[in-house]
Amino acid sequence: MAEIKDPENTILMELTGGTVVIELLSDVAPKHAARMKELARAGAYDNVVFHRVIEGFMAQTGDVAHGNAAGDFNLRRAGTGGSDLPNLPAEFSRVPHDRGTLGAARSSNPDSANSQFFINFADNHFLNGQYTVYGRVISGMEHVDTIARGEPPAEPDRMHRVQVAADAG
Helix, strand or coil, rough: CCCCHHHHHHEEEEECCCCEEEECCCCCCCCHHHHHHHHHHHHCCCEEEEEEEECCCEEEEECCCCCCCCCCCCCCCCCCCCCCCCCCCCCCCCCCCCCCCEEEEEEEEECCCCCCEECCCCCCCHHHCCCCCCEEEECHHHHHHCCCCCCCCCCCCCCCCEEEEEHHH
């Protein structure tokens, strides 16, 4: 596992294959980084599926309203919701959508990001300046690479547990 420099701005995502360590870019996109930490601390991301996974592009997850496979789950609704918190304004930057970066998923409205996010499988520079980048995988990308593909996947993988590294015991 990578050395964690700032536990307060590091996310530990437990997948079936192992732990993915994500460094949040709180200096680049403070509202998005704060939202991810708030939802992680509430346990909202635990058991949420990857509902849209496109080979060579990205893996999308984070629908805390409809994507929790441990509750009353309907895969067709996964990806249609967010959280009870208000949407976030775009925080565009010059940080490119490189392999392993986290982007805020949203509708066509740039200020509609909420809880959903995606992890880039490849350098997706056509997204630059259009979607907020607020984190990057610093360890465990090999686990992201094994997430089941599909829109939605027939048997979706899930985030078993998501926590802020500062809270991990």
